[in-house]
Amino acid sequence: MLELKNISYSIDNKLILDDISLKIEDHFVAVTGPNGSGKSTLAKVIAGIIDPTEGSIFLNGEDITSLSITERANKGISYAFQQPVRFKGLTVKDLMALAAGKTTKIAEIRNMLKEVGLEPNDYLYRSLDGSLSGGELKRIEIAMIFARSSNLSVFDEPEAGIDLWSFQKLIHVFEKMVRKNSGNVVIISHQERILNIADKIIYIKNGRVEKYDTKEKILPDLLNSVENISQNGGVV
Amino acid sequence: MDEIQKKILYQVAELDSLPVGAYNIRANGKSAARNSTANIEIIPKTDKSGIDIVIKENTTNESVHIPVVISETGLKELVYNDFFIGDNSDVVIIAGCGIHNCGGQDSAHNGIHTFFVGKNSKVRYIEKHYGEGDGRGKRLMNPRTVVHLSEGAQMKMETSQIAGIDDTLRSTTADLAENSKLEINESVMTTGDQNAVSEFTADLNGENCSCNIISRTVARDKSTQHFTSRLNGNNVCSGHSECDSIIMDQACVLATPELLANSTEASLIHEAAIGKIAGEQIIKLMTLGLTESEAEEQIISGFLK
DSSP: OEEEEEEEEEETTEEEEEEEEEEEOSSEEEEEOSTTSSHHHHHHHHHTSSOOSEEEEEETTEEOTTOOHHHHHHTTEEEEOSSOOOOSSOBHHHHHHHHHOTTOOHHHHHHHHHHTTOOHHHHTTSBSSTTSOHHHHHHHHHHHHHHHTOSEEEEEOTTTTOOHHHHHHHHHHHHHHHHHTOSEEEEEOOOHHHHHTOSEEEEEETTEEEEEEEHHHHHHHHHHOHHHHHHHSSOO | OOHHHHHHHHHHHOOSSOOSSEEEEEETTEEEEEEOOSSEEEEEOSSSSEEEEEEOTTOEEEEEEOOEEEOSTTOEEEEEEEEEEOTTOEEEEEOOEEEEOOSSSOEEEEEEEEEEEOTTOEEEEEEEEEEEOOSSSOEEEEEEEEEEEOTTOEEEEEEEEEEOOSEEEEEEEEEEOTTOEEEEEEEEEEOTTOEEEEEEEEEEOSTTEEEEEEEEEEEOTTOEEEEEEEEEEOSSEEEEEEEEEEEOTTOEEEEEEEEEESSTTEEEEEEEEEEOOOHHHHHHHHTTTOOHHHHHHHHHHHHHO
16 A cells, blocks of 8 residues: 655746645556646656655555665566666566566566567567567566566556557556556556546646546546546546 | 686686687687687698688588687787688687786787688677786787678677776778678777777678678776777668767767768668766666666666677
8 A cells, every 4th residue: 555645846946746645555546637737746756766845655554755766666666667768788588587586487578578468589589779669668668567566566658659559459458457456556647448447546736636536436527527628638 | 727717718708618619729828729620620820820710611500719818917919810711601700818917017919810701601700808807917909800701701790898908909891792791799898997999991892792880888987988980882782880888987988980982872871879878777777676786787788788
């Protein structure tokens, strides 16, 4: 269980997160809101990439506010980047092995790649560089999160920068993840299909949590928000 | 060979016993072991230091090991190794040099390797350079490689300077005949106040020949590197050279690519990039549980792989 207590974050005198307090206990929680509302910053604060200006973060009751990215990772927090990072020379196998731990067998890595719809023989020994498409990189990023068997997995807009075809495949991966029920999943998204598979939805606006409830209670309001649809081209 | 020599032999050629096939192991300026096979003959030169490696035509699935180890401080050698590879062959050549210097005088290996690759032959050439030892004497390495590719010949060079070489001038020149292909993958790491100069020149003379040079380097501390490549497109041909460097600390890297087209049908490309390790790469690996320094080492070892 993740708990945020009075989290604020400001930079250059601009308040990005404004006194956020919430508990994430459900298996699959989606975070949504307009562009610039602070969703990605919130994800980075949870992963330890950004230190909050104020407030505390607790994982399963333990205060992890002062822990580094590495220490949080070793506590079981995983973070999938909105734009997957590319590495010249490091192969998919190298990164999957790092994610899974040194004792992982190659057969297990193959299975994880299959889980995200990638044929292992086509990808294992490829460098994680510009030769891979956005959709392929996203799925490899997700496979790395699978490999870590995390207590808490945070995905920052997995749908960003990929085509419709790749998005369809991505949805299947997340649906599979929901069924597997392994740890808490926090996913930042604008996409209705992703929001639809969440247990609960957090709606953030101007750095504040405006709504946090079940998808049944939140989603219809969001879909009816004509004003936001026209402004953002999505469901919010 | 003593234990130190055995250790550096393993570093440069991954040998902990005599290899299968043809070999010539040189230790402290002398041949420590030599073996020829039915198809590969190793002949010592009589007019200067070095050997001729003569590979019969149609020789396939065979290898030659010619590593060099130096553990004597102050030893400086100039060695000429000439490779005559017969037509239609397919062989692997493993070279490399390791210097252990615990003394006060400089030790140096200057190796000149000349390849005459026969028609339609394929050669894979692997060369590793490595230095160690805590003496004040420098470890110097100046490899010069000259490649002559006949019609339809292919050569793949994988060269690396793993660590511990204080000063190096790595020079490679090649001329390519019709339908021949040269591929070079170089990786170099310099630390401390080491200096590395790497120079490539390829004359793409034959119709439809191609050359691809990829150099990846890491410069740390106060070390300096200079990469030069020159592709001369003299016919219908394609040439590509790429220099990628990671620069760290107070290091200095200079890349000077040159492309010369003497034919309207020559297609030549150069890419060069020098930069520090991207912060997001380190953060990504930290989210997988690595510390910052572990992440940095992983990125460097992957880059140089």
